[in-house]
Amino acid sequence: MRRMNVLNSVVRPHAILCLFITLPRCANSSSPERVVRELSEAAAAGRSEQVWQLLGPTTRKKLELEARRTSDLGDRQISPSQMLAAGWLHARFPVVHTRVVERHGDEAIVEVSGAGSREQVRCFRQPNGDWRVEIE
Numbered sequence: 001m002r003r004m005n006v007l008n009s010v011v012r013p014h015a016i017l018c019l020f021i022t023l024p025r026c027a028n029s030s031s032p033e034r035v036v037r038e039l040s041e042a043a044a045a046g047r048s049e050q051v052w053q054l055l056g057p058t059t060r061k062k063l064e065l066e067a068r069r070t071s072d073l074g075d076r077q078i079s080p081s082q083m084l085a086a087g088w089l090h091a092r093f094p095v096v097h098t099r100v101v102e103r104h105g106d107e108a109i110v111e112v113s114g115a116g117s118r119e120q121v122r123c124f125r126q127p128n129g130d131w132r133v134e135i136e
């Protein structure tokens with residue numbers, strides 16, 4: 001199984017977020033699977049600010065850099081959360097299952113699968129105990 005290697009371009013991270021659109025709703029981000037599900041719900045509803053909050057600091061920094069670069073190329077300022085919204089596409093496959101496949105301390109790998117396809121997503125626990133998704 002390969003780990004997702006995203007953020008090589010502006011569009012790819014958005015396509016990965018769309019993998020999560022069909023996941024069911026969850027109450028909080030107290031586990032790696034739950035944060036993936038929360039991200040799914042927020043992405044499906046088009047709530048880019050909530051998606052932003054569920055992303056880890058490394059992913060946020062990468063998106064901030066991409067927003068800055070895009071703003072420099074254009075005639076208006078683009079926020080990092082607008083970068084998320086700009087690239088949303090249809091889900092690559094319907095997600096029917098998530099499971100933690102690796103967990104070491106504050107780091108976990110969650111497998112997202114459906115329709116014969118699988119992807120892995122890295123999650124990290126924050127100091128407050130909440131989990132965040134890092135899209136590599």
